[in-house]
Amino acid sequence: MKQETRKEEIISTAAKLFKEKGYSAVTMRDLASAMGIKAASLYNHISSKQDILKVIIISLAESFTEGMAVIQSSNDLCLDKLRQIVKLHITISSQNVYGMASLNNDWMHLEEQLEYYLKLRHDYENDFRNILKQGIDSNEVIDKNLDVMLFSMLSTLRSLYLWIPKKEDLNLEELAANLSNVLINGINK
Amino acid sequence: MKQETRKEEIISTAAKLFKEKGYSAVTMRDLASAMGIKAASLYNHISSKQDILKVIIISLAESFTEGMAVIQSSNDLCLDKLRQIVKLHITISSQNVYGMASLNNDWMHLEEQLEYYLKLRHDYENDFRNILKQGIDSNEVIDKNLDVMLFSMLSTLRSLYLWIPKKEDLNLEELAANLSNVLINGINK
């Protein structure tokens, strides 16, 4: 358990390939080749292809769950909580752009952990919705189209992994401020 | 060329499976089984698996290109053009929820048509950006964060295929109005 370096290297290389072609289209030989070794050698470090996907997705999903728990338990205004959610997505997405692709596109290929993942996602969306609901109750947020608002914000935040790597010299603090502003106040002058 | 019915049936069944598991994870035997026939029988109607993907994606991409051309050539205010773009995405997405999944997630598996697809997508995004830019020039739209605005709107619109089928009794006109309002005016009270 001392040297997890090689295993982590395999997992992050896999995440990179999964982002480009998707889990199913990446073969163990592709992954081995990207690592400069033979396919069989991978199994000195990981137990199966499925295991790689599990590690990538579940660790990310749990990061979101933990982040949401912190935000939820604060006493901040709802609009501030929403800003913190934006920040959470930007932070996690920028730290693991490749893994986020698997989280978004390959979760259905989870086997043992599929149900667990779905529960985490469901709970996360529910917490998000409740924050918006409280914003409506406290007169911070417009009292119409709750589902449309939630869908719109979540869709944008879930696509950050595609967008962040395309921008060079990206200041994450600035992005968080700008994106929060666009999501909360719109684009109308 | 008279009876395209069976071929179209195969293609829409394939699109449904592609949405659930992705192009690479769906086998011709899966598709045949969903049609109630044997895999070899599919080849009486289609020439290859790749050909199915091509038909699904390119026809949708061209629909967006055509829709954008109409919007662009009008003399409407930029905010009205944006509302028409929202309508365009809702219309196409609701008519072909399954195909939209392939367009969004499996375009990288196109072979001969990959370059063509990328050009259509690039041009579409460019037209979208120019409409926003004109909105800034005409003082309809805030003059900051053009890229963030474009990213946010496009991300939401591209996710409609996931969201529309989850809502029952969905009035598309109403959705277009509500979504336009959220995207343009935000959620702030």
Added chain:
DNA sequence: AAGCTAAACTAACAAGCGTTAGTTTAATAT
């Protein structure tokens, strides 16, 4: 120098892949 260990290797497997060739079936048109 000898032993240990991490991490690579070769070789092979059973199963599944997309696809082709040739044949049968059942309905329609002559």
Added chain:
DNA sequence: ATATTAAACTAACGCTTGTTAGTTTAGCTT
């Protein structure tokens, strides 16, 4: 009745898949 045709079938192909077993290599520890 006969010929045609659309659409299914069986059987097989060459290749690729994830994975296992057993072996070799090279660097550290004693």
